[in-house]
Amino acid sequence: MSESKFETVSSLVDNYQQNDAAFDELVNDSELSDTWDRYHLIGDVMRNDIPETFQLDLAGSIANAIEQEPTVLAPANTSDSPRNYIEELKAKVIQFAKPFGQVAIAASAAGLMVLGVQQNVANNDVITPSQTVQTIPFGGVADPVSYNVNQPNRNSKQQAYVEQQRRFQALLSDHQQQIRLKSVATKSESTADINQDEDLPK
Amino acid sequence: MMLFIRFILLISISFSAKGVENIQAHESLERLSKSLQQLNFSTSFVVVKNNQAEPYHWFHGVSDNNVELEILSLLNGPRRDILRKGEVVSYIEPELPPYSVISHQISGPIPAVFSQDINSLSSSYDFISVGRSRVLGRPAQLIRIESKDQHRFGHWLWLDQTTGLLLKLAIITKKGQLLEQVQFTHLDITDEPSESIKQLQSAELPHVIELSKSHQNKQLSWQVNWLPESFKRLKANRHRINSNKQPVEFMLYSDGLVEFSVYVSASIDKQRAVEYVMDGATVVLNQAVNGYEVSVVGKIPALTAKKIANSVVLHKKPLFSKNTQP
Numbered sequence: 001m002s003e004s005k006f007e008t009v010s011s012l013v014d015n016y017q018q019n020d021a022a023f024d025e026l027v028n029d030s031e032l033s034d035t036w037d038r039y040h041l042i043g044d045v046m047r048n049d050i051p052e053t054f055q056l057d058l059a060g061s062i063a064n065a066i067e068q069e070p071t072v073l074a075p076a077n078t079s080d081s082p083r084n085y086i087e088e089l090k091a092k093v094i095q096f097a098k099p100f101g102q103v104a105i106a107a108s109a110a111g112l113m114v115l116g117v118q119q120n121v122a123n124n125d126v127i128t129p130s131q132t133v134q135t136i137p138f139g140g141v142a143d144p145v146s147y148n149v150n151q152p153n154r155n156s157k158q159q160a161y162v163e164q165q166r167r168f169q170a171l172l173s174d175h176q177q178q179i180r181l182k183s184v185a186t187k188s189e190s191t192a193d194i195n196q197d198e199d200l201p202k
Numbered sequence: 203m204m205l206f207i208r209f210i211l212l213i214s215i216s217f218s219a220k221g222v223e224n225i226q227a228h229e230s231l232e233r234l235s236k237s238l239q240q241l242n243f244s245t246s247f248v249v250v251k252n253n254q255a256e257p258y259h260w261f262h263g264v265s266d267n268n269v270e271l272e273i274l275s276l277l278n279g280p281r282r283d284i285l286r287k288g289e290v291v292s293y294i295e296p297e298l299p300p301y302s303v304i305s306h307q308i309s310g311p312i313p314a315v316f317s318q319d320i321n322s323l324s325s326s327y328d329f330i331s332v333g334r335s336r337v338l339g340r341p342a343q344l345i346r347i348e349s350k351d352q353h354r355f356g357h358w359l360w361l362d363q364t365t366g367l368l369l370k371l372a373i374i375t376k377k378g379q380l381l382e383q384v385q386f387t388h389l390d391i392t393d394e395p396s397e398s399i400k401q402l403q404s405a406e407l408p409h410v411i412e413l414s415k416s417h418q419n420k421q422l423s424w425q426v427n428w429l430p431e432s433f434k435r436l437k438a439n440r441h442r443i444n445s446n447k448q449p450v451e452f453m454l455y456s457d458g459l460v461e462f463s464v465y466v467s468a469s470i471d472k473q474r475a476v477e478y479v480m481d482g483a484t485v486v487l488n489q490a491v492n493g494y495e496v497s498v499v500g501k502i503p504a505l506t507a508k509k510i511a512n513s514v515v516l517h518k519k520p521l522f523s524k525n526t527q528p
């Protein structure tokens with residue numbers, strides 16, 4: 001295998017050239033495909049982009065898993081035996097998975113992330129996440145919650161929730177407001193102050 | 203032996219590749235900033251968060267006398283427009299009468315720093331050029347702005363290869379979870395400013411609110427003892443929250459890309475455990491300790507917000523009394 005071929009792979013990995021012929025060669029040559037995988041893996045390591053655990057030979061393990069699947073004996077209408085079909089599928093999976101080893105790794109990483117996130121939430125039970133903020137439609141103001149004097153207990157839990165949501169909403173919009181006013185603070189030297197109530201536009 | 207040499211070669215190739223990637227990323231971001239300042243464009247985008255989509259129209263133009271003009275309007279619901287004429291930015295919203303502030307950037311869903319000096323972020327973020335893809339029917343370069351520590355989110359930018367403009371923006375956690383994204387749905391670049399921009403040129407903007415430095419840098423009776431690196435305090439003041447008129451003491455911090463606010467106020471509850479919600483990438487975190495409410499709001503991870511909230515230390519009682527509670 002000449003070094004120039006590896007150079008081609010390297011430049012393909014780095015997006016420096018778009019040559020369909022080179023790509024075809026890469027897809028069809030198992031050694032070049034492996035090199036492609038390896039270059040991407042090295043790139044990922046350098047970018048600090050690898051998941052905590054990942055499987056290098058994902059395509060292989062999928063093939064193995066398929067191998068071990070019990071053969072389903074369906075009424076054989078066609079001339080193809082189920083065994084052949086599996087062989088064919090396996091070949092396709094390998095063919096598909098090899099050049100896209102990167103994609104496969106990404107997919108497995110995504111799987112891990114889902115697990116990771118769930119675990120993360122479970123571990124942090126100290127902070128209780130409440131339900132998604134009821135983002136009140138733009139410009140909309142929450143309907144005033146009518147305070148029901150007769151049945152304070154029945155509604156108290158719901159009221160606490162509504163109260164909390166309103167608190168969050170108020171903080172969120174004040175935060176956005178303050179960001180808008182931030183640049184003024186660093187620039188202007190004048191005397192008025194928007195944050196004194198009387199100056200705030202009503 | 204051959205294998206070893208090959209390995210070394212490979213490593214060195216990748217190292218140089220990494221260098222090129224980062225220089226490329228820097229260049230792309232600088233080009234973005236220039237394009238955002240100099241091009242006449244009219245574009246639409248959608249902000250997707252919490253299973254909701256907010257559509258916006260965004261116009262930008264440069265007038266003959268080299269003044270930047272900008273219009274950003276929300277298309278759903280009551281009118282919310284942000285207008286900018288050079289150094290004056292006006293906000294038109296249903297809650298408040300229209301007002302203007304002196305600023306050279308509008309504060310919308312797209313971080314203002316993208317049109318400024320992007321190098322100001324390099325102390326806390328890495329810029330990585332990742333690869334190409336197709337966005338909005340155009341070839342796009344993906345640039346990732348990744349935090350150097352665990353305390354903030356990453357921003358992924360898809361930039362148009364021909365104009366350098368933003369085509370898509372995503373805010374993503376360290377674990378790769380997508381929190382918020384801005385997807386452009388239409389982009390027009392013209393030689394002349396658009397009709398709307400020409401109208402803005404002759405329009406009169408609402409009066410400018412002026413603020414003093416002393417009011418924005420008040421000495422408050424508490425302090426934040428822990429901050430992620432390179433966050434700087436922009437202001438500290440006392441004000442009332444507009445919607446519920448609650449008096450608060452307030453500090454605003456920024457690392458150049460994202461901001462967060464810290465609020466301290468009197469609380470009706472003596473103690474209340476930490477609660478938080480995520481609005482897209484923005485966390486709103488709130489807890490009550492010893493009759494004081496401490497809240498943190500901003501585009502930072504919940505754990506960072508919690509750590510900040512826990513590091514707030516009161517020197518003495520804040521000036522407002524508990525009776526002012528509405």
